[in-house]
Amino acid sequence: MTKPDDEESGGTPPCFLHELDPAISGIPDEETERDVARWRKAERARLIGARQAVPVAARAVADAAIAAELTRRIGDAKGRMAALYWPFKGEPDLRGWASAWRAVGGRTCLPVVVQKAAPLIFRDWTGAERLERGVWNIPIPPETAPEVVPEIVISPVVGFDDGNYRLGYGGGFYDRTLAGLRAKGLRPRVIGVGFAFQRIPTIYPQPYDIALDEAVLAEV
């Protein structure tokens, strides 16, 4: 990245993001990391706000559209393990899809935060067990539920960009989880889900960001 000549003369723009080429993921420098973190924080707030403002009726239509499209893309359920999520902050509610998937022989699991700044684990979710409160009060299957490895990961996006990169809540959980699975030679199919307005040109991907395989984003 080149530095503008006027850096010492008061003409410096507040942020250098406009100079970044998202296609190039070089060695991260501190200044860039700070700018990206700041930009992501604001973008998350904007997108989560827009998502929470979607009216209930429109949301129900969009959730149904996402569910139908997932079924179409994924196909046969028999014996296949899909990771879902317990929706919060206006995320699409796919719990109905999860039970429909189980009803035709699919299996489901939910992500569990073991600790901050660490990969997630996935626990088997039959739909019959009593869920517990995990970190940030997110419902999770109890410790007695076996840890499993999903073949398909349905991941709620805060933002989704043209390079298939996902903006999440900022914990880095999915990136760490997918990196950990890859290190073991495991590559689940990762499908982002959300609403069409969550599509953005770029999240300014960093070396640790892992692109998703695809996304299903419903119009609202």
Ligand SMILES: Nc1nc2c(c(=O)[nH]1)N(C=O)[C@@H](CNc1ccc(C(=O)N[C@@H](CCC(=O)O)C(=O)O)cc1)CN2
């Ligand atoms: N429904 C759902 N479940 C999920 C995820 C998700 O994106 N959606 N996750 C995907 O990763 C994991 C949880 N990730 C989360 C990451 C940050 C925050 C959060 O609210 N953080 C606080 C800051 C907390 C702190 O830094 O101490 C905040 O934003 O106010 C919540 C969940 C696992 N379960």
Ligand SMILES: Nc1ncnc2c1ncn2[C@@H]1O[C@H](COP(=O)(O)OP(=O)(O)OP(=O)(O)O)[C@@H](O)[C@H]1O
């Ligand atoms: N594989 C990894 N190893 C170590 N640190 C990582 C890894 N992936 C991400 N991080 C760290 O996690 C932090 C948050 O990452 P990022 O902004 O991509 O979160 P996010 O994808 O929006 O959140 P989430 O996946 O929890 O919804 C970053 O500061 C980054 O340093």
